[in-house]
Amino acid sequence: xxxxxxxxxxxxxxxxxxxxxxxxxxxxxxxxxxxxxxxxxxxxxxxxxxxxxxxxxxxxxxxxxxxxxxxxxxxxxxxxxxxxxxxxxxxxxxxxxxxxxxxxxxxxxxxxxxxxxxxxxxxxxxxxxxxxxxxxxxxxxxxxxxxxxxxxxxxxxxxxxxxxxxxxxxxxxxxxxxxxxxxxxxxxxxxxxxxxxxxxxxxxxx
Numbered sequence: 001x002x003x004x005x006x007x008x009x010x011x012x013x014x015x016x017x018x019x020x021x022x023x024x025x026x027x028x029x030x031x032x033x034x035x036x037x038x039x040x041x042x043x044x045x046x047x048x049x050x051x052x053x054x055x056x057x058x059x060x061x062x063x064x065x066x067x068x069x070x071x072x073x074x075x076x077x078x079x080x081x082x083x084x085x086x087x088x089x090x091x092x093x094x095x096x097x098x099x100x101x102x103x104x105x106x107x108x109x110x111x112x113x114x115x116x117x118x119x120x121x122x123x124x125x126x127x128x129x130x131x132x133x134x135x136x137x138x139x140x141x142x143x144x145x146x147x148x149x150x151x152x153x154x155x156x157x158x159x160x161x162x163x164x165x166x167x168x169x170x171x172x173x174x175x176x177x178x179x180x181x182x183x184x185x186x187x188x189x190x191x192x193x194x195x196x197x198x199x200x201x202x203x204x205x206x
Contacts, residue, residue: 002083004090007047007057009038015045015057022073026139033179037061042175043070046094048087055083058091060102061175066168067099070176088126092153100160101152103168104128105137108147127151131165131192138177138186162192 007015012034019028029037037043042063048056058072074083095102106123107116128151135148148169150159160168169190177183 002048002050002086002090004046004048004087004094007045009035009045011047012038012045015047018057018073018075019071022076023071026141026144027137029176036179037176040175048074048083048090050078050083055081056087058087061172062099063171063175065164066171067095067102068168068172068176069102069104084122085126088151096153099153100157101150103172104149104151105135106130106147106149108145123149123151127155129159131159133165134189134191135169136186136189138173138180138183140180142182143186143189165192 016031016034038045043059043061046058046060047054048058054075055078056072056074059070061068061070072084072087074081074087091102104123106120106128107113109120110116128149131148131150133148135146136143137146148165150165152159170187173183173187177186180186
């Protein structure tokens, strides 16, 4: 039987070892940041199991209005077995009662890197849609240009409006990247279509 359950942070040593193998270093937080986040009930680790075998994991940030996928991975020995689709199917069941959908940060398409194209095709096959936004991911070295997607949990749900997107990014940045000194500057670089600078969101929420 395939299932997903929230995991205790005590197993994070194993997860973090795998993350260092599977994620680019410029997209990976340091261990101290993860420990701090996992001590907050809003940042949660979930593991996926096929029977007794742990096959993957994901980390999400939850606030009262939105759900943000921070990392997701299948252990390499279980790649290409359809577990990614199964995780997202169960994720929808897990969170649909409390959230309309989930935000995803996705690498930009690069013809020289076929994996970027495969990942985009995978997310789009799940119903995720790219938001019309110039999005940047803050890290200790500055920032990375990524695309931001939103995946509704139910058919017929509308995409979030620009006010909701701006507010969600602000909240996620404050929670996930608050230890980065230049996070506000990165936030101010982000522009939505037909929207002014996001500076006012920080001003309004501080």
